[in-house]
Amino acid sequence: MQFSLSKKESKNEKKHFSTAIIGGGPAGLTAAIYLGRSKVDTIVFEKITPGGYIINVEKIENYPGFPEGISGQELGQLYTLHAERFGAEIRTEEITKLTLNELPFRIKTSNGSYTSDSLILATGTSNRKIGVPGEKEFTNKGISFCATCDAPFFEGEDVVVVGAGNSGVQESLFISKFAKHITITEMLDHPTAEPILIDRLNENDKIELLVSHSVVSFKGDKLLSNVDIKNIKNGEVKNLKVKGAFIYAGDVPNNDLIKDDLELDNKGFIITDERMRTSREGIFAAGNVRNTCFRQVATAIGDGAIAAHEAYKFLEENK
Amino acid sequence: MGLISEGDREYLREEFERNLKRNVVLLYFEEKGKESEYSLQAKELLEELVALNNNLSLTLKNCDDAEEMKSEELYLCPSIKVKSERNGFVNFYGIPAGHEFTSLVEAINDMGSDNLSLPADVIEGLKEIDSPVDIKVFITHSCPYCPGAVRNAHQFSLVNEKIRGSMVDANYFEELSKEHQVSSVPHIVVNDKINFTGNVPPGMFLDKIKEALK
Numbered sequence: 022m023q024f025s026l027s028k029k030e031s032k033n034e035k036k037h038f039s040t041a042i043i044g045g046g047p048a049g050l051t052a053a054i055y056l057g058r059s060k061v062d063t064i065v066f067e068k069i070t071p072g073g074y075i076i077n078v079e080k081i082e083n084y085p086g087f088p089e090g091i092s093g094q095e096l097g098q099l100y101t102l103h104a105e106r107f108g109a110e111i112r113t114e115e116i117t118k119l120t121l122n123e124l125p126f127r128i129k130t131s132n133g134s135y136t137s138d139s140l141i142l143a144t145g146t147s148n149r150k151i152g153v154p155g156e157k158e159f160t161n162k163g164i165s166f167c168a169t170c171d172a173p174f175f176e177g178e179d180v181v182v183v184g185a186g187n188s189g190v191q192e193s194l195f196i197s198k199f200a201k202h203i204t205i206t207e208m209l210d211h212p213t214a215e216p217i218l219i220d221r222l223n224e225n226d227k228i229e230l231l232v233s234h235s236v237v238s239f240k241g242d243k244l245l246s247n248v249d250i251k252n253i254k255n256g257e258v259k260n261l262k263v264k265g266a267f268i269y270a271g272d273v274p275n276n277d278l279i280k281d282d283l284e285l286d287n288k289g290f291i292i293t294d295e296r297m298r299t300s301r302e303g304i305f306a307a308g309n310v311r312n313t314c315f316r317q318v319a320t321a322i323g324d325g326a327i328a329a330h331e332a333y334k335f336l337e338e339n340k
Numbered sequence: 341m342g343l344i345s346e347g348d349r350e351y352l353r354e355e356f357e358r359n360l361k362r363n364v365v366l367l368y369f370e371e372k373g374k375e376s377e378y379s380l381q382a383k384e385l386l387e388e389l390v391a392l393n394n395n396l397s398l399t400l401k402n403c404d405d406a407e408e409m410k411s412e413e414l415y416l417c418p419s420i421k422v423k424s425e426r427n428g429f430v431n432f433y434g435i436p437a438g439h440e441f442t443s444l445v446e447a448i449n450d451m452g453s454d455n456l457s458l459p460a461d462v463i464e465g466l467k468e469i470d471s472p473v474d475i476k477v478f479i480t481h482s483c484p485y486c487p488g489a490v491r492n493a494h495q496f497s498l499v500n501e502k503i504r505g506s507m508v509d510a511n512y513f514e515e516l517s518k519e520h521q522v523s524s525v526p527h528i529v530v531n532d533k534i535n536f537t538g539n540v541p542p543g544m545f546l547d548k549i550k551e552a553l554k
Contacts, residue, residue, distance in 0.1 A: 022381055022481070024441035026348045069539070070439070070484045077484065094484075113488075115541065131541060132457060161524035161537035170483035173511050174523045244521055265523070 025094060035110070038064040040332050041128055041137035043116055043278070046073020047318045048308025049143035050100035050109075051325030052332070057107025059333045064137070065104065066130060068115035072097015074145050074309075075318060077169050079195045083215075084318050096318070121282045121301060138339070139332045142279060142291060142299070142306040143325065146272035146316070151183060155239030155248075156268075163245025164266045168192040171265070175200045180265035181248055183236050185212035189269035190222050196267065197227040204261060206234040206250055239266060274310045286312045297328040303339075305332055342388045343381065349392060352445065356393035360452035363395050367421040369414060372402040378512065379418045382435040386420065389444075395452060413504065416513060420444070424451040428498040434509025438481025443490040443507060450498060458495055462542045466499040471553050473503045478510040478517055478527040488539035489526035496545070503549075 040056055042049045045067025056063040070076055078093030087096075101111060112130075120127035125136035148166040150156055156164065165171040176199045182189050185207035191214070193203050205212075205222075210233045212219055222228050231250065237258065238249045245266060251258045274289045284292045284300035290312040297305040307324035309316045344352070366386050370379045383400070390396040401408055403417035412421055416433040422444075423430075430451060436444040449455060456463070475493040479486035486507075493505030510517040510525055520529050527537050528545075530552040540548075 022343075022435070022437045024343055024348075024385065024437055025439050026351065026441055026445060069488065072484075131459065161527070162521070163523050165524050167483070167485075167524075170480055170485065171524050173480055173482075174517075244523060 025098070035062075035064075036134065037125065037136045038062050038110070039137065039336055040064075040139045040141060040329075041066065041126070041135065042141045042143060043119075043128075044073065044143035044145055044275075044308070044310070045071040045101070045111060046097075046143060046145050046308060046321065047075060047100060048145075048321040048325035048328070049073070049141065050104045051322040052141050052143065052307060052329040053104035053109035053111070054100075054107055055326050055329035056333060057104060057109050059329070060108075061333055061336060063109050064135065065109055065111045066114050066116055066128070067111065068113070070097070070113070071101040071111050077167055078191070079169060081318060082217075116278055119278045119282070121279070121304060124303065126303070138303070139335050140304045141297075141325075141328045141332055142304065142310060143308045143321075143328075144275040144278070144310045146274050146309045148268060149271040149273045151236065151268060151270050153236060153238055155241075155245075159239045159241060159245040159266070162243065163241060163264060164239060164268065166268055168195050168267050172196045172199045172267075175265040177201050178264040179204075179262060180267065181206060181236065181250070181261060181263045182267045182269065184269040184271070185209075185214055185230060185232070186269060186271070187214045187218060189267075190214035190218040192267060192269060193228050194218070194221055194225060197225055200227065200265070203228045204250075204263070205230045206236055207232045208235045208253060209233070210254075236266070272309065272316065276310065288312075295327075296331045297324055298331060303332075303335055343385050344388050349388075352389070352392050355445070355449065356396065356452070359449040359455065360393055360395040361454075362424050362426070362452055363397065364422060364424045364448055364452040366390060366396070366398045366448075367401055367412065367423060368398060369401045369403045369409065369412075369417055369419045369421075371417055372404065378435060381437070382418055382420065385435070385437075385441075389448070396448065416508070416516070422447045422451050426451050426454070426498065427501045428494070429501070429504040429506075430494045430497060431504070431506040433476075433506055434512040435481075436507060439484050439487050440479055440481060440490065440507060440509075443487045443494070446487075446491050447494050450494065456495060456498060458492075458499065458542050462546050463499055465543075465546045465550075466496055466503070469500050469502055469549065469553070471502065472531075473500075473549055473553070474531050475503065475505045475549075476508045476520075476529045477506065478508045478520065478522045478525055478529070480510055480525050483525045485539040486526040489528060489545075492539075492542050492545050493528070495542075496549075 075093035
């Protein structure tokens with residue numbers, strides 16, 4: 022049994038910072054490390070737990086330096102400690118409003134108001150919903166987006182996992198510790214997860230992969246009890262009895278705070294140049310929320326370092 | 341090596357030193373004579389915690405003592421209740437392990453201080469409640485979203501003594517979880533009447549309480 026401590030209380034009453042970082046995941050915390058080393062007073066706002074989305078990941082195996090892999094929770098804690106070591110102020114507060122049309126930028130949170138001279142947006146992504154009948158009705162009543170949170174509820178049960186990308190396959194391997202049988206549905210005619218994950222999937226006799234299949238409806242009474250899945254090639258629909266469903270069908274950007282202020286691509290990701298500059302001066306974006314071609318921890322930390330470097334230059338030029 | 345890492349002990353010593361202005365008692369109710377690894381770890385954790393600050397103490401209780409359970413308004417075992425001179429019903433049914441360790445530390449800091457981190461309008465709304473409110477927050481130890489919901493429930497009880505806030509380990513208390521149809525966490529039950537899921541903002545949480553009181 023583990024005991025994880027989120028070190029988040031602060032007695033610092035400061036309300037203005039040179040840089041505010043929205044989002045305490047790998048990109049945001051890396052930016053905080055670099056800015057801290059540049060002696061820039063920096064605040065990081067994280068609405069859930071410092072570490073960001075990776076704290077939901079049981080094991081990260083493709084992050085350099087950890088040949089045996091590292092749990093997302095532990096990596097998130099290390100990032101947090103690292104950022105704090107160089108002086109970053111990390112607050113667990115949810116941003117309710119950003120005012121970006123003039124300097125200093127104004128930040129309203131669940132606990133108070135702050136200002137900053139520059140901003141790094143590292144708000145990440147959320148799981149995309151698939152938009153089929155029953156999805157809304159049975160969310161949290163059998164449908165889950167967090168395997169680490171909810172997989173234990175499906176001990177000895179049959180479940181379906183939507184999506185055979187890295188997340189879908191990796192989480193299916195985790196869920197297989199609890200569930201009796203897992204059916205993964207993938208709309209494409211092949212899984213898109215890394216080959217090493219596909220090998221593990223093939224070796225796991227609890228998991229069945231159905232490519233060219235999609236879930237077309239979730240059904241049940243008060244709780245989810247079955248799903249209809251459709252064979253995309255021949256149109257055949259069959260029903261599966263399942264108690265649980267986990268959806269990993271891609272990501273949507275967490276852009277609610279800035280979607281009317283910054284240029285976004287057609288999927289809602291923040292457009293940046295190679296220096297992480299957004300369409301508004303003094304505002305930078307890093308990690309999964311920006312229009313990057315590959316979303317990984319390794320790419321997010323690179324973004325975070327560049328964004329911090331550019332924010333520092335911006336502050337120096339505008340002293 | 342103990343259950344709490346040396347780095348966390350050092351942090352907690354500083355945190356407790358800064359926060360604890362009064363004595364805080366951890367009441368641990370266990371089934372004496374039927375201790376499981378689960379309950380023994382809880383006891384070990386609490387013993388390590390109280391050793392970190394002189395304002396902290398641990399009192400061991402027996403769940404078989406029905407009178408005592410009743411007087412503390414507890415109905416599941418094992419249970420940890422955090423008490424001080426500050427009003428509030430801050431309770432954990434099961435072990436606050438994993439991410440919930442943070443909830444226990446926050447509860448200790450809150451009971452040992454005058455800390456309150458709720459928006460002013462929510463505090464006013466909570467003060468207006470004049471009927472008993474029982475809040476159960478079902479959690480799993482691996483849920484990073486759960487401590488926020490547990491903290492809200494506990495902080496609500498600090499504002500109004502009619503409110504009881506309890507964390508419930510959903511996997512350990514399986515029957516109760518099934519009774520409330522828990523399949524995602526945090527799953528919150530108010531007065532066994534209103535169910536909702538997620539670490540919702542305090543204002544929305546308050547609205548759910550008001551709905552349960554209608």
